[in-house]
Amino acid sequence: MSTGTSEVTAQARIGIVDDHPAVMVGVATIVNHEPDMCVVATAASVSELIATGQSFDGVMLDLLLADGSTPTENIASLGSLNVPVLVYTSGDRPALVREAARAGAAGMVRKSEEPGEIVEAVRLVVRGEVAASADWAAAIESDPQFVPVQLSPREAEILGHCAAGETAVRVAQLLFISRETVLDHIRRIRVKYAAAKRPAPTKIDLYQRALEDGIVAPIPQI
Template sequence: MTRLRILLADDHPVVLAGIRALVEGEPDMQVVAAAVNGAEAIRLADLQCPDVAVLDMSMPDVNGAEVADRIGRRCQQCRIVMLTVHDDRAYVRRLLEVGVAGYVLKRSAPAELVRAIRTAAGGGLYLDPAIAALAVGRAAPRSLPSAAAEVADLTERETAVLRLTAAGHGNKAIALALGIAVKTVEAHKANGMDRLGFHSRVELVRYAASRGWLEPL
């Protein structure tokens, strides 16, 4: 069995040890690196290019959102899962904007983290049930087009690009998956967002959740 290669980062040694024990207890996962701060997490991600990075949000040197953004830019096949104590809307929205694929609260059951890792690795987006409503809660009716409008306005390729974008994939990864150029991905994304009247990834994620797009392809 090919195991998922996991990078962990948390500045609390006891927490880090607990997460490591949890992950290594899963037969389909292995911890390839563990960091105690954000800078070390970025360095180790460059060296290991893991399948999934599980990051603490509140690290003292480089915060989790910045670490997630840097790792996502430098190792685009790596999917990011944030493990945090923060459950307010601002944190959720910020992390969705930088493209994280999972958001799990530290107070949740350990099974939530394992589920988030597998969902992220499979191409989906996992939000802890305790905070999911903050990101994909009911939107104003005029901000979400009807299913009929979606079918009429979005091409099949625009739909594919937007679905992959909502799930946290970068332009290069989408281009590789669909067999098209990065510039073509950018054009489809811009056209699709324009047709739907969206201006941010948060709006797209909310819509994707309402359409059932966030399950792995």
């Protein structure tokens, strides 16, 4: 099922994937109540959402869908949209939460949270930050894979440029990729550091993490 709403330039464009119509309508109503965001498409599966052809600033993804898809598969498919993914769930499947985090989700929010908590989580991921709820942190803390921060070669390369003070536009030019791809990598880097309890929400924090992990050299003292 998919629907559209009128476009408002200043509003963040949100997509929702959920195969429970009542829940989806409820979440869409909460989001649409906010002046700075609007739901432009909803769907029962990731493939249906992509097929709408809409552009998004963020996607809310139900963690467990009836079509048998996994968080890894769904987040990988949504990667073609180059937008952050916020998973929302009942919170009783920590293994799936960990899987979503490993796959690059930008955070998690419970379906049972107050409307204000849900929209704030959406705002965080749209801004390129991590929406780390208590459930998200607890699930990740129990996953030994998140103790070390293992960046891919491309992520380390992008982090090095960002830590050196380059803008996303400049990094894109240097690496012959799009600005959106750079921002997507930065979101994934921040998710990995947040998961390791070494958050990097600002450029200064990114520089510090790059310094700690030997990606950049310290500035010589004069």
